[in-house]
Amino acid sequence: MGRRAPVRVAIIGAGLGGIAAAVKLRKRATASVVIYEQSAGVGGTWFDNRYPGCEVDVHSHAYSFSFLKYDWPRTHATQPELLAYAEHVVERFGLAPLLRLNTRVTGLVWEESTGTYTLSTEHGDRAEFDVVISALGLLNVPRYPEWPGLETFAGPCFHTSRWEEHDLTGKSVAVVGTGSTAVQIVPAIAPAAARVRVFQREPGWIEPKHEREFTARERWVFRNVPLAQRLNRARIFHQGNRRFKGYDVTSGRQRRMRAVCEGFIGAAIADPATRAAVTPQYPWGCKRPVISSTFYPALNRDNVELVAHAVDHVTPTGVVDATGRSHDVDVLILSTGFQPTRFLASIDVKGRDGRSIHDAWRERASAFMGITVPGFPNFFILYGPNTNGGVSIIAQLERQAEVVVGAVRRLARAGKRASIDTSPSAARRFVAWIDRRMGRDASAMNAGCHNYYHDPAGHNVTQWPGGHLAYALATRLLARFGLRTRT
Structure with missing residues (x-):
């Protein structure tokens, strides 16, 4: 019934x-x-x-x-x-x-x-x-790190998913992490901040995003041609299904994906030491691949520094990395991921x-x-x-x-x-x-x-x-x- x-x-x-x-x-x-x-x-x-x-x-x-x-x-x-x-x-x-x-x-x-x-x-x-x-x-x-001294930091300190609005103009900012969130934040705040230090525990493979505005003609087609948007969606899914084959480390797709990322590093980053620091030593796909067109170019800025080391502990005025080097910062941004x-x-x-x-x-x-x-x-x-x-x-x-x-x-x-x-x-x-x-x-x-x-x-x-x-x-x-x- x-x-x-x-x-x-x-x-x-x-x-x-x-x-x-x-x-x-x-x-x-x-x-x-x-x-x-x-x-x-x-x-x-x-x-x-x-x-x-x-x-x-x-x-x-x-x-x-x-x-x-x-x-x-x-x-x-x-x-x-x-x-x-x-x-x-x-x-x-x-x-x-x-x-x-x-x-x-x-x-x-x-x-x-x-x-x-x-x-x-x-x-x-x-x-x-x-x-x-x-x-x-x-x-x-959010995943909050357990660094000694974190609670003593005197300036603004927050996780990216709990973003707090602060005027970063002229400030020295530490961004901890180089995952999908950090690679979006760094290019966005670098023009205003006096200095941005990006702390990288382990590099990740980054692919160019190729993002852009749709042209007026493209938007007209997607709005008015009945199958246009659906066909474009099918094309994206087809490419994504092929891309998944790259997770097999013995595959040709794995080699092609690494070549794309390595080529992007070579073309986008000027400093050889920085290029070496952001190049992973593990296969593409071990971490979630990051998609960003703007992060690598941001590392070329005079006011952006890649610190290729994990954070060891925090002081009231800054961050100390795993080598013992101290970095004075005004704002500490935790791009430390989730659970x-x-x-x-x-x-x-x-x-x-x-x-x-x-x-x-x-x-x-x-x-x-x-x-x-x-x-x-x-x-x-x-x-x-x-x-x-x-x-x-x-x-x-x-x-x-x-x-x-x-x-x-x-x-x-x-x-x-x-x-x-x-x-x-x-x-x-x-x-x-x-x-x-x-x-x-x-x-x-x-x-x-x-x-x-x-x-x-x-x-x-x-x-x-x-x-x-x-x-x-x-x-x-x-x-x-x-x-x-x-x-």
């Missing part, structure tokens, strides 16, 4: 993952939806990150939803443009009434007798839902028999297709373990949202108190397959550099071992066979 009322769905997070889930649920399922967001607006990482130079490193036509054509002004969108895009999608699909902003979800408890979750918020409110979707994202818990292996760190989820999901993940974080965990019925994760990658995370999120929609439709047909749980054997087989794919000796991800892929025990818990096409096929053909309906 079918349900008399729509399936009640809570979405935690109003970033692009939560927005995708809400749109697809409203279009394809009979559900009442509430979206909880801890920030004051939608957009997720593009609401939280507002540092100078912030923009995406994936082409705009790939880093956007397949179900909505959009008039992008440039090949790679800036943070304000991405935030405007998220707000546009919310308005276009009427999601605003579903939002509960400035509301952090703190806990979920499964009630077996009712087949529902009790959701708790920081404000002490409680609500009951049939289905809960976590769309908290992957890169949202991507700490999934659902901000929320306590209790499933069957009161078991916490963090207890289930004590040895490692894992989920079937990166979406569901055995023993946690009617609970779905977007951007979960081993789903990062695949050309564009937006496409990955769409596929995950479609799995959720299919499950909600099944619940609607199954009747009140029905639940969908994950087959433990299917989950084990999926994790074993991930480990076989990730554990290959020829994988660049295992080449020994410092990357964010692995948990403390050495498991690769963040990356999807293929392109987006493989994930799309897997979620479409295999996901339903690992999910069991119980009435």
Whole structure:
């Protein structure tokens, strides 16, 4: 017997993952939806990150939803443009009434007798839902370094994801890190600062971004020719799937990717010592490749210095590197990354028999297709373990949202108190397959550099071992066979 009322769905997070889930649920399922967001607006990482130079490193036509054509002004969108895009999608699909902003979800408890979750918020409110979707994202818990003396620094000191507005004109600034965020910040602040020191623990492979404004003619074509934007998107995904072959260190694609990066270093950096310092000694793809056209040229500026050493400790007036050299600075900017292996760190989820999901993940974080965990019925994760990658995370999120929609439709047909749980054997087989794919000796991800892929025990818990096409096929053909309906 079918349900008399729509399936009640809570979405935690109003970033692009939560927005995708809400749109697809409203279009394809009979559900009442509430979206909880801890920030004051939608957009997720593009609401939280507002540092100078912030923009995406994936082409705009790939880093956007397949179900909505959009008039992008440039090949790679800036943070304000991405935030405007998220707000546009919310308005276009009427999601605003579903939002509960400035509301952090703190806990979920499964009630077996009712087949529902009790959701708790920081404000002490409680609500009951049939289905809960976590769309908290992957890169949202900042990693703060444990340098001795950090708390004694007398000047402004902050993490890039918690950017503080300070007038850097005439200031000596230290930027610690050379990942995707730092390479955007350094060129943006260098013209104003008196001096910028960039502390590099380990170099990363950087590729030219080739970003630019679309011409007026290109924008007209993408707006008015029905298939133009879709065909360009398909081209980008095709190139991305080919690019993934470079993660095999024995492949010709690996050699070509290294040659591109080495050629970029040679052409963009004037000083031979700096060229040597930024050239990694590990394969392309061991770290997440960085895409930037402006960072290397910024290192040629007289007021920018690359310090090719890790930070050892901090003093009230500066930073001391691993060689013992002291650097006096006025402002300390921490581009020290996030804690991507700490999934659902901000929320306590209790499933069957009161078991916490963090207890289930004590040895490692894992989920079937990166979406569901055995023993946690009617609970779905977007951007979960081993789903990062695949050309564009937006496409990955769409596929995950479609799995959720299919499950909600099944619940609607199954009747009140029905639940969908994950087959433990299917989950084990999926994790074993991930480990076989990730554990290959020829994988660049295992080449020994410092990357964010692995948990403390050495498991690769963040990356999807293929392109987006493989994930799309897997979620479409295999996901339903690992999910069991119980009435």
